[in-house]
Amino acid sequence: MTNGSQAVDRIMAEFEADSWAASLTPRLVQFAAVARHEHVTRAAQWLGVPQSTLSRAMVRLEADLGVALFARRGRTVALTPAGRTFLRAVERALTEVERAAETVRADADPAAGKIAFGFLHTLGPETVPGLIRAFRVDHPRVRFQLVQSYGEAMIERMRTGDLDLCLTSPVPEAPDLVARRLDEQRLRLVVPDDHRLADRKRIRLAEAATELFVTLEPGYGLRRITDALCAEAGFKPKIAFEGEEAETLRGLVAAGFGVALLPPPAVPRPGVAELTVTAPRAVREIGVAWLDGHPDTAPVAAFKRFLLSRRGQLLPR
Missing domain, CATH: 1.10.10.10 (Winged helix-like DNA-binding domain superfamily/Winged helix DNA-binding domain)
Structure with a gap:
């Protein structure tokens, strides 16, 4: 409280x-x-x-x-x-x-009001700045209060009134929320550049069953996706490290701590190879969520419409 x-x-x-x-x-x-x-x-x-x-x-x-x-x-x-x-x-x-x-x-001012907007760490380097820049073409004076966190924490902050809406993954399902799928992002198996698999372009996830994994902590959406994909591939990952931020994991992969399932980086990192996972289909859905029945101010309503208009165009291709 x-x-x-x-x-x-x-x-x-x-x-x-x-x-x-x-x-x-x-x-x-x-x-x-x-x-x-x-x-x-x-x-x-x-x-x-x-x-x-x-x-x-x-x-x-x-x-x-x-x-x-x-x-x-x-x-x-x-x-x-x-x-x-x-x-x-x-x-x-x-x-x-x-x-x-x-x-x-x-x-609540339509021209210069405030939007409390949450987003995942991995969407911070490019996606969210690009969205805000595009939105401000038609709404130059609207103010943003930004919160960068993981999905469950942002949803809790919406429930306490600290956030109006958030970009998260997986797309949440809860009776008090409205959630809309906006895009999907392919995940890659990231390995050290001197790893036995580093010369491969594609890989079935089952081929990494014996590897040590570095992952996000339990409660993070990407961790749930990693666990689910590994289970679908027939194994439970052996965890060498649990962190809070994807680029830290990528750095630890480069240092030889293990391998990781991660979205593409904003800027390529030396020391790693990033392999396309062919089976199972390794993607994460990105969606926008807000509280059901929660009245919107004019700027929040405008930003919702803007985000929904970007379906399929949210992430770089």
């Missing part, structure tokens, strides 16, 4: 435990207006409410708090020490609310 959600839970618990807290909140603007104008009638005119209504609201507020907030001289009022203390807190709270309102309005 995040610190923010813990704070909300505390506030809600206080509202439930102390019913006056919930009734207090709508009167904060009224209190601040009276305190600033130091006159009930002028404050009522500014708020657009009857003077009698505002007077009664302030009396109830003081009764609820159990303390005098105003010293009254007719309709003119002055804050008591308790009132000054309360006003400082109320002004801070109202300022934060106003800032939050400005932020959410700005984030």
Whole structure:
């Protein structure tokens, strides 16, 4: 649970435990207006409410708090020490609310709003920068909040509201998600350039059954795909190393730690040979996912449409 959600839970618990807290909140603007104008009638005119209504609201507020907030001289009022203390807190709270309102309005702005977008590490060097560059041709002022992670972590961040959508693999299946396949990417068996298989162009994965593998950690989509392809080829891979990033694995292959099933690199790495796997069919599907029923801001909706328009064109060929 995040610190923010813990704070909300505390506030809600206080509202439930102390019913006056919930009734207090709508009167904060009224209190601040009276305190600033130091006159009930002028404050009522500014708020657009009857003077009698505002007077009664302030009396109830003081009764609820159990303390005098105003010293009254007719309709003119002055804050008591308790009132000054309360006003400082109320002004801070109202300022934060106003800032939050400005932020959410700005984030939803069709021309200059924000998109919280997650993507896999392997899509970072070329694919995602290219997508953002192409999207900004028609949406030059839209802002991106980018998160680079693995699939399960991004899906959890969507569920907590930290992400609007993500590019991930495999394409997830869950009742609370909407997922669309966009493209597929061939995986290669990567071996050291002095390996016994390095001179081959193509290979059946079963021929690597006796090799040590370097892989991503459990929970990563590419790890699940690797395990599934090896099982389909009739063996369980012997794992020499589990990492968090594909290019680290490629470097370890070059150093002779083992072999790996990996997508193509953004830039060829010396010290390795990359073999086409002919059987089983070694590909990973890349898809976009978002929460089902989650309302989109205008920029998020536009970016979804853009991504879906790139089906079959997401990855370099």
